[in-house]
Amino acid sequence: MLVNLHISNYALIERLDVEFGRGLSIITGETGAGKSIILGAIDLLRGRRADSSALRDKTMKAVVEAEFDVHNNEAVQRWLASQDYELGEDNVLVLRREISPTGRSRAFINDSPANLQAMQELTLALLDIHSQHQTQQLANPRTRLSLIDSLTADKSLLKRYRDAYEGYNDTRKRLLQLQQEIDVASTRREELLEQYDYLSKLNPKPGEQKELETLFDLQSRANQLKEDMSLTRKNLDGYEQSARSLIERSLSLLRHMRISALETGQNGGPSVIDRLQSILIDLKDINAELENLDGEIDDDPKQLARTEKRLDDLYQAQQRFKTEDPERLPKLLEEMKREIEESEDPGVMLPALRLELHHKAKELKEAAVALSQQRTENAKAFSEQLQQKARLLGLPNLKFEARITPVKLWSQGADLVDFLCAFNKNQSLVSLEQTASGGEASRLMLAMKAIVAGKLQLPTLIFDEIDTGISGEIATLAGRMMREIGENLQVITITHLPQVAACGNANYKVFKQDNENETLTRIRRLDNDERRYEIARMLSGAEVDEAALQNADSLLKNQIQ
Known part of the structure; x- marks a missing residue:
């Protein structure tokens, strides 16, 4: 969970510190206020390349730092341990990027230097950002299979397959190692016999x-x-x-x-x-x-x-x-003779190991078949539930199919899953990446997250104007869906819709502040009165009057019911 975000000397931001909590956090602000700047800064933590042109003051370094609570994030803890990064007893993880005036960039994980690849790998398990023009992890085969597998509470078949896959690979590695040892021993024996034959024919005497x-x-x-x-x-x-x-x-x-x-x-x-x-x-x-x-x-x-x-x-x-x-040659002749007589043939273990690999392969195949059958059933249920959820988000004509395709055995099974969809009537099913617009794909992902929320360990979700193209009652349903997801996950949503803003557990406003010589971007957490006023502003689009405030009160009352 993202706990704190600090940004300094970046674009229009002189200094920004904001704390986030659980549930649904809403970020609003007028167009051009700087919401995209904040997301751009967060992208630096995700390993994006830095550019010194983004520095507000060209004589000072820019800093972006985020603090995460990862006490429930096993994936992050495993990754940190595998890469030898320390995690304190408080389970707080701090990521930091620094950009110098020369354009040189440095990255840190808990104050230890890190490269951009490490930042990219780690933040996959921390931040999941969805904007109008991104489907991001939906293109990842592991993400798709995880969504399908998440519909089953009993993960025994998946565990059975992973254990079988690990056991098969372990036995296969041991077999390959033994064959290498046999090859080395055979080569050594051939060389030894050749040398012994040569030296014995020479027959040197002391x-x-x-x-x-x-x-x-x-x-x-x-x-x-x-x-x-x-x-x-x-x-x-x-x-x-x-x-x-x-x-x-x-x-x-x-x-x-x-x-x-x-x-x-x-x-x-x-x-x-x-x-x-x-x-x-x-x-x-x-x-x-x-x-x-x-x-x-x-x-x-x-x-x-x-x-x-x-x-x-x-x-x-x-x-x-x-x-x-x-005098070495006669001694060497005796040593060779002794080595030939005492050498053991590693090939005696080969039949038993081959038989073990055969049994492991059989167990793996059986586990893969059982897992594929479960996934086929899950894919059908997932497709039906997604179509129902998507209709609530303004996609009434959506046809969706999670299609399971058999492939060569890999770490996640014997399957890949393709997401095929059609958003219009009389349209053939095609790959999601080929047909979905940014708004459609984002709402589709929102529906998917709503289906699997609480069943799958997901990172912090950030939705960037995922509600583009919807309004009215559909916007209300989208906001409630986000709030529902926020009951199990941390959700941060940037929106222009008052119906969505009214669903937040916490509201923040990004705004510009003009000083004597410059314009700065600020962010502030809103109290109840400020929240009411902001929603009224979003509703009226002009000066906020009593009628707009009453409408905001009504909207807030309805959205949290």
Whole structure:
């Protein structure tokens, strides 16, 4: 419910503060007084784009602020919670738009910054404005279905469908997620098997690469090593001047000297002859080892190529698996083998989940059929009641049909509803949007609101001259219908008809006030005497005399009976 509206520095408004209550609030005023300015300001709260040209004082910002009591508005409370906006314990919601002199606009929800889309979404559940040239939410499929569903007090079929729809979608999402997991697992397993096959064929061994690198170093230098080895062996024992020959000749000479000091070592140690003899033995052993090592040096080009090829394969594997550690490949091979052996197939859950989805789909279809049957009955009753209400509002020739059309399952059922009508005799039924004038559509909406008032949670209704094109008794009936709706909803009506104005629970007047240098728009809540005078003015259209006041008294008396 709209509790308070504040507007400052906007168009002809310097400052305006007005409080609204429950029931039917009537706003009147002469043409051009500024009623449309107030609605324009309210439209800013509904997310309309701002224009700095609307600023009264171009050096100051314009502010439009509205305070709402939303303690009974569950839709608003859910939206605020879903968007992380806080709502105080008093359940008061404050919307604000500010327009700077530069044209920059800012929006706030309970003092928290908001974008225009958020304002638009939120105010759909707060304000429902109907003017001569707007049918607004009647074009919204959800609004039409809500009107039809509202005729049934028992909402169990609708709840059953929504629960089934949610359950079906939940199971469907889980199935899609499982299939994605299966696809990911399958792809991973294929990649793993491919990598394992590659690595198992390579079959790297711990320490192998280091050994091969050492071997490759030897094989790549094999010819030079053999030449050096051959020369070393000759120097040790290969020709007359080799080390072995020289030592043997030296031993022979020493023995022939027969010097006891050469045959007996000093201080009990080995003698010189013994030491040379030991060197000779070591030379023979060294030469034998060198001979063996020479035999191990492989100078076969084919063997060198095989070693080089094996090293290249190991290096490529390291690059493929992004590792510089030569010992990582054997470990990786073991890890892959273990992962393949231990991996579980998520596909085992697929049949059960598919069966669950089948059952959910069956439940959803059954719920949709039951709901469609109920809606078909409601649509017929809604059409009949609307035609009756519309006749009271000056639409005697109206033919109306709420036609249920089957569609693909969606969040609101298996149906859409079209509003078809003809306002004249011998006219074929066509879509409401195509045939209704602004006044006809507005009165049609008034009749609809009267049918569902109290059954459907609706926001504040604002009717902008919805009574255009009617007068007399029909205007009286329209005013009473608005007052009737106001028993369950807050209704704010802008009107030029005294018959409608007399039905209000509260009356407000918009007027212009001329100051020395400017003209300002004001609004004031009328007391009983002022209300009587305003209705008399609307009746007389000229100066208010005693006869006009008496007529106003009579009208007020009749309208509130």
